[in-house]
Amino acid sequence: MTASRFSPRRLAAAFSLGLALASGAAFAANEQYFPLQSYRVGPYAAGGTGFFGGFIDYMQLINARDGGVNGVKLTWSECETEYVVEKGVECYERLKKGLNGAPAAATNPLSVGIAYATLERSTADKIPLITINHGRTDSTDGSVFPYVFPLQLNPYSEVSAIVNYIGQQAGGLDKLKGKKIVTLYHGSPYGKETIPILDILAKKYGFSVTHIEVPHPGTEQQSQWLNIRRIKPEWVILRGWGVMNPVALKTAAKTGFPADHVIGNIWSNSEDDAAPAGDAAKGFISITTHPAGTDFPVLKDIDKQVVKAGKGNLQDPKRFGNVYYNLGVVNGILNVEAVRIAQAKFGKRPLSGEEVRWGFEHLNIDNKRLQELGAVGLVQNLKLSCADHEGGGAVRFQQWDGTRWKVISDWVQADRALLRPIIEKSAAAYAKEKGITPRNCAKES
């Protein structure tokens, strides 16, 4: 036997060298760290590169224009998750300690699966877990989930707003009786999250709903759309993600279902979802919390200070200001605002995750603040509290005209009063299962 090329000693040396490099030297700095569990490869790369591009560019803007948040510079590093749960967990564990002494403020995995898997870890490690526009619905109840924030729009609100819009189109929610709706959902925790609430709404308003799953990643949907053609629904709610969306629109066209009766949800609403489908996407309607566009002052600032300076994070500059990118900017604004609010209480220094959590819980974005941020129309009014970790719950509808999105409705509010008891019940069940004593929100400051 001759097998000496790979000497174990050499391998071991290489390995320890790698880990030594990875752990890095620790020194204190006046910096606040954002661990980014990003994804830039795989079937969801369009979402990942856009979102994290916008997020990073906004942080770069804060550093370049304002010199950080009250003098505390923002810093970040990325770890690729590919939207895969165990990679996301690995990244979480790798990054949670902070970077060069800068403490981690919050994690933003942008994946429901990863959020589920790191939910308990985040709570134990006291690092806020931000799931903007997605996440686990009952985490809206902050008394049970102190560290989890489905900001702006949780999945139940999203569906409720869509049903309200369909009701508007029909001439009133009472006209929904007897209508047929199909939801085509992504075969993942994210996709399934809204099944129960749709069933509840269907019962309440008397429409019928059929749930059809598209397995990950969703590149083949012929049988699902043939099934839809057989059912002949009035509306199809597309609860897609990534490559599944354009495929859905193309297959809809092929099977003769009109695109203007397909309503895309919050993760089926970007240029990258509609444009690849070409003509098949014309007329496609979707919801959004944050319109695309580059006319907002904050985006102009990013363009001037970051992109023009050659530091923009996007590889394709044409994507600047698109839906995913703007969501990243919105997410950046909300994260930075939370840090700012927490600094007002705890002092102008790098904060621990626990302190930043307080900031998130006291987020209060009103019109005046939006004006100052240069984000009027980009971010909705948002007020969080101990009991309410969502804060918004409104969406606008937009339609694809073949080249761009056009906003076609005013803000449509979800029926949050209807949803609240369902959320509280689910959160209470979780608390019981896990043996958590909910916080008393009346006593929280």
Place this chain on the structure above:
Amino acid sequence: MFLSETGQFSTRYADDRRVFRLRQARLGIVALLAFAYLAVPLWASDYWLSAILIPFLVLSLAGLGLNLLTGYAGQLSLGTAAFMAVGAFAAYNFQLRVEGLPFLASFLLGGLVAAAAGVVFGLPSLRIKGFYLIVSTLAAQFLVEWALTKFGWFSNFNPSGVITAPPLSVLGVDLSSPAGRYLLTLAVVTVLFVVAVRIVRSDLGRSWMAVRDMDTAAAVIGIPVARTKLLAFAIGAFYCGVAGSLWAFAYLGTVEPHGFDLNRSFQVLFIVIIGGLGSILGNFLGAAFIVLLPLLLSNLGGSLLSGVIAPGDTENLQKILFGVLIILFLIREPEGLASLWRGLRARARVWPLRD
């Protein structure tokens, strides 16, 4: 010199049949176990424990399950992840629906349910072989994933189909810290590896190898081929099932059916092929290669290349590099890392002389 067997005589048959015949090897294994049980939980960071060592151990165990089935009994299978899923979801349901069931008992029961599933999907092996058998185990993969998604009962009607692990405690000791979960995994893995070593050296193991090498000949010398094959499926699936429970409960703390998709089956298959078919040690080596190397590359890429190359490109570079390494290893050593290890050991025995 260090591995010299000079002066070590077997005076009894029992000595001769030992797993580790060399005194140095026995000392080595004791030192290794002491290190793994005592030193690691004391000194390893959370990151090492919960992001590297636990998945490494769990995938070694899943690799062992497949290795018993494929490496020893010669039955090709792509249903590994399906068996893991059955184990995980069965353990979850036992824990949920049987009041006061000890934690480890539900692992065991989960493993037994997976074994039953293994037997069912192993039935085609009585008639078909090789690639055709792969296709029929592939059916297990899709059927199980579909059934777990389709019927909400399996995930206790959780809307998103995700199960969350109940609190981990054994005999009143809370094991939910990273070190606790590591020790739980390590203990289960150690016990099952010891059992596996005994199995492959027993009658059954020898029957498996006979069937693997040529089942007609095995039948001629009186080995009950059908029973042997089905036992291989049952035991292999049991190991995978327990690995699935550990994956769900000790590693992620939550799991959805799609966490056990075809990619996971392939991952375990690669562990076995790279580690070495028909080897116990190979499962650890293969799991180390498949789990640790991408992490090392990603850590290196993150620190060395950040700022030089766009993050998306570093990621793709790592994939290319990892693929190249797999090809290189397989060209150098088609029989897997375990064979590399055997070679090194053979050289160490005569070192500093040359063979």
